[in-house]
Amino acid sequence: MEQNPVLEIRNLSRTFAHGAVRAVDQIDLDVQPGEIVSILGPSGCGKTTTMRIIAGLDLPTAGEVRILGKNVAGKPPHQRNVGLVFQSLAIFPHMSVKQNVAFGLRMQGLARNLIEAKVAKALELVQLSPEKFAGRRPSELSGGQLQRVALARTLVTEPALVLFDEPMAALDRRLRDYMAVELRSIQKQLGLAAVYVTHDQETASMMSDRVIIMNAGKILQAGTPEEIYETPNSKFVSDFLGDTNTLRIERVLEQKDGKSLVQTNAGVTIRVANSGDIGEGAFVIFRPEQTIVYPADPGGAFEGEVVSSQFRSGLHRWQIVLRGGNKLIAQSTENRLASSAGDTVWVTIDPGKARIVRQ
Amino acid sequence: MTAIESSITPLQSMENDAPIRKPQIGLLLIPSGMLIGLLLVCALVVLRMSVGERDAEWTGWSLKAYVQLASARNIGIIIDTIWMALLSALITTLVAFPIALFLTRTTSTLARRVVLIAILLPMIISLLVQSFGWMAILGPNGLLNQAISAATGIERPLSLLFNRTGVLLGLVQTSIPLAVLPAAAALRSIPISLEEAANVLGANRIRTYRHIILPLAWPGMAAGAILVFGFNTGAFAVPLLLGGLKVTTIAVVIRDQMGSLSNWPLGAALSVLLILLALAVQSLNRLIVRTNAEIKE
Numbered sequence: 001m002e003q004n005p006v007l008e009i010r011n012l013s014r015t016f017a018h019g020a021v022r023a024v025d026q027i028d029l030d031v032q033p034g035e036i037v038s039i040l041g042p043s044g045c046g047k048t049t050t051m052r053i054i055a056g057l058d059l060p061t062a063g064e065v066r067i068l069g070k071n072v073a074g075k076p077p078h079q080r081n082v083g084l085v086f087q088s089l090a091i092f093p094h095m096s097v098k099q100n101v102a103f104g105l106r107m108q109g110l111a112r113n114l115i116e117a118k119v120a121k122a123l124e125l126v127q128l129s130p131e132k133f134a135g136r137r138p139s140e141l142s143g144g145q146l147q148r149v150a151l152a153r154t155l156v157t158e159p160a161l162v163l164f165d166e167p168m169a170a171l172d173r174r175l176r177d178y179m180a181v182e183l184r185s186i187q188k189q190l191g192l193a194a195v196y197v198t199h200d201q202e203t204a205s206m207m208s209d210r211v212i213i214m215n216a217g218k219i220l221q222a223g224t225p226e227e228i229y230e231t232p233n234s235k236f237v238s239d240f241l242g243d244t245n246t247l248r249i250e251r252v253l254e255q256k257d258g259k260s261l262v263q264t265n266a267g268v269t270i271r272v273a274n275s276g277d278i279g280e281g282a283f284v285i286f287r288p289e290q291t292i293v294y295p296a297d298p299g300g301a302f303e304g305e306v307v308s309s310q311f312r313s314g315l316h317r318w319q320i321v322l323r324g325g326n327k328l329i330a331q332s333t334e335n336r337l338a339s340s341a342g343d344t345v346w347v348t349i350d351p352g353k354a355r356i357v358r359q
Numbered sequence: 360m361t362a363i364e365s366s367i368t369p370l371q372s373m374e375n376d377a378p379i380r381k382p383q384i385g386l387l388l389i390p391s392g393m394l395i396g397l398l399l400v401c402a403l404v405v406l407r408m409s410v411g412e413r414d415a416e417w418t419g420w421s422l423k424a425y426v427q428l429a430s431a432r433n434i435g436i437i438i439d440t441i442w443m444a445l446l447s448a449l450i451t452t453l454v455a456f457p458i459a460l461f462l463t464r465t466t467s468t469l470a471r472r473v474v475l476i477a478i479l480l481p482m483i484i485s486l487l488v489q490s491f492g493w494m495a496i497l498g499p500n501g502l503l504n505q506a507i508s509a510a511t512g513i514e515r516p517l518s519l520l521f522n523r524t525g526v527l528l529g530l531v532q533t534s535i536p537l538a539v540l541p542a543a544a545a546l547r548s549i550p551i552s553l554e555e556a557a558n559v560l561g562a563n564r565i566r567t568y569r570h571i572i573l574p575l576a577w578p579g580m581a582a583g584a585i586l587v588f589g590f591n592t593g594a595f596a597v598p599l600l601l602g603g604l605k606v607t608t609i610a611v612v613i614r615d616q617m618g619s620l621s622n623w624p625l626g627a628a629l630s631v632l633l634i635l636l637a638l639a640v641q642s643l644n645r646l647i648v649r650t651n652a653e654i655k656e
Contacts, residue, residue: 055555055559056559057555057558057559076558076563077555077558077559078558078559078560078561078562078563080559082559083559083560084555084556084559086552086555086556087552088550088552090550090552090553090555090556092553092556092557092571093553093575094574094575103557103560103562103570104560104561107560107561107562107566108561153560154560157560157561
């Protein structure tokens, strides 16, 4: 059975300063039941504005937002059946944990004993023991615990759609990863539909069924995290999702069966996994782990010099400057070089992974 | 912490990371300390006079002044004074809230500046001048009565001067800045995201104010109300000019006793009462601070 999307955004725009600034520029977006979609982009790309418009905290200048098939234009936030976990968490400082979580239910006018039961269940869901935490003041909680309270407070009202505005930005990496995994499992368990707004591509990749990359108010690419990482459609998207090596294309030598052979400005020809109409300013892009570094020339490789090398979390990385002056990052799980700064090395690129993209 | 205190409390890190060579910050208080010390001596002199004999304030000992203070007439005046201070504190706080809200919410710098200057005017202009201004407006043939009788045909429709209404109006108007500034400081410290969170959680505007904004702004509003109450228990110029002979306050009686009637002990006893009132109000303030200390980290 075909299910209807929880959220449908059609042709949404939000301009400021009488149209001079296009914060959100004609975007379309669907969120299916049980799906987390991340909106990923640099600050000022329009992702937060989009989220605020969905919540009703900001109004669009054009376009339509539908929640569960109903146009919500003109509906204030408290009538939209969405939940929002704020970047600042926005825990009410004058209320206990229990009062915070119960707030939405009180506004719905539920009976006291029903509220009690739901609050206890919500606190258990986010792994805060109700006996221990219900009576606590927000000032007595750690950052991770506040995070859980904010989540419980939003989930307890069972909104049709949950919006996350980078709620984990303030946590350190380890806790953030842990919370992301946990949030993901809660979302699966409840079958929540959610929009997760962030500039942190790692969290977005861990959390989402689909990722949408935004820049300057426009959606650049949408797809699963793997799709976007493996087949970015622009240099911007590739740069935004982790480390990328970029070589400018001088000439396309051959295009056949959806593959290409190109001459780069590094002086070497490369086989790449896609083809396309390449105008001015096209690039070959590939990831650091899509390279192989050799201490001796294997033939058809780039020659370069190691500038520096690091070892981090089981990965060896080398910064290499090619003969033509291009900088490159190579990465491997094994230390196949044992080389240090100043050594000459040769680099090949996995032809099944390298891609050509426009600027 | 009250809004006033939190705005002047140093950053936590400044307290913890004390520099190796501590500057002698106590020196900063010497000039004002000397003045306040002098004032304390005066207060002690007043205390001594209140238990002295009339015409022998420095040598005699007597509680006669306090017996006189407890006379029916004086008790009436004391209750009157406290009642009007209380009422003016309440009204001023209610009037101040929307002004404070406007000051914190307006995006127009010009509007904020203009309103702020208008709010601060009572502190800049002499109380005497302001009271005379009210007399011109409220008097039997004042602007207000003329306007109303022109509109309705009733002659001298309202009696606003030389009664409590006039005094209250004057007290409220002259103490508005005392209530607006702490309330605005408290409102400014409430992040807009709390309001938005309440909104998304299903609270409409009225409920957001009731459950979020007012509880969080309350310490600042209370601090303002206490300031207004303290300020108005000692009010002199406003009740003297707008109350005429009908409405008398403690401060006016003190002037009469120490001036024309030269009953220094009674005047001193009333002054002691005023000082005690001020101290009581201050400790009330501390109480509010303590109950709210846990709210604002």
